[in-house]
Amino acid sequence: SSFWLVVPAAGIGQRMNAECPKQYLRINNRFILDITLSRVLDSLSFKGCMVPLNSQDQWWPASESARDGRIQTCVGGRERADSVLSALLALEGQARNDDWILVHDAARPCVHPEDLNRLVVALAAHPVGGLLAAPVADTLKLASDGAVPEVCETVDRSRLWRALTPQMFRFGALKQALLLCLDHGQSITDESSAMEFSGKMPALVEGRPDNIKITVPSDLALAEFILGRQ
Numbered sequence: 001s002s003f004w005l006v007v008p009a010a011g012i013g014q015r016m017n018a019e020c021p022k023q024y025l026r027i028n029n030r031f032i033l034d035i036t037l038s039r040v041l042d043s044l045s046f047k048g049c050m051v052p053l054n055s056q057d058q059w060w061p062a063s064e065s066a067r068d069g070r071i072q073t074c075v076g077g078r079e080r081a082d083s084v085l086s087a088l089l090a091l092e093g094q095a096r097n098d099d100w101i102l103v104h105d106a107a108r109p110c111v112h113p114e115d116l117n118r119l120v121v122a123l124a125a126h127p128v129g130g131l132l133a134a135p136v137a138d139t140l141k142l143a144s145d146g147a148v149p150e151v152c153e154t155v156d157r158s159r160l161w162r163a164l165t166p167q168m169f170r171f172g173a174l175k176q177a178l179l180l181c182l183d184h185g186q187s188i189t190d191e192s193s194a195m196e197f198s199g200k201m202p203a204l205v206e207g208r209p210d211n212i213k214i215t216v217p218s219d220l221a222l223a224e225f226i227l228g229r230q
């Protein structure tokens with residue numbers, strides 16, 4: 001079966017307080033989205049790539065990716081899951097139900113080629129698929145829900161992982177899972193959640209903790225540092 005890449009890039013990046021969405025901020029004078037797309041597309045062999053963009057997007061035409069013949073675009077949706085679903089619907093007729101879809105955040109430019117390879121090799125024979133993830137390093141506290149949060153308990157972190165991307169699932173199963181969540185008004189923040197809601201158990205593939213998602217302004221300098229060291 002073939003591999004397809006979906007890079008949701010339709011967010012508006014509210015937490016960055018920037019004048020443009022975070023995927024269009026620059027690191028080493030390149031759009032974050034361009035760094036992300038070229039790294040993933042150059043690391044693995046894909047049949048195609050779909051990038052859902054915001055309907056108000058004014059920056060894409062200025063990107064390197066707009067001139068990359070491997071990349072197609074479509075219009076994204078209100079939430080990340082809506083954007084991923086619209087990408088899958090745009091791939092309908094091109095992708096087959098048992099083809100693999102890799103979904104990778106536009107805001108994760110530091111993903112390492114070795115991690116991409118390890119994910120694909122680890123999951124090639126897996127019935128469900130799975131995701132890159134990193135064991136939790138900090139001690140975790142469960143808070144009370146009062147105005148001033150207090151510690152209710154310390155959570156056992158030995159079985160807790162941070163979900164990263166890419167997340168890799170079969171085209172048909174992922175589409176069905178996202179549609180099921182939509183039907184049930186189930187709000188989800190990654191593809192694994194949709195598969196879990198469908199009763200599946202995605203595999204966790206340990207990835208590098210420096211595969212950060214650019215979320216707040218200080219993440220920009222951190223990503224530049226990580227990219228310079230890799």
Ligand code: C5P
Nearest residue numbers: 008009010011077078079080083106107
């Ligand atoms: O906001 P957050 O950091 O969770 O976004 C993760 C990724 O999902 C980003 O690449 C963002 O552009 C994308 N996204 C999207 N459509 C939305 C919201 C977020 O494609 N409606």
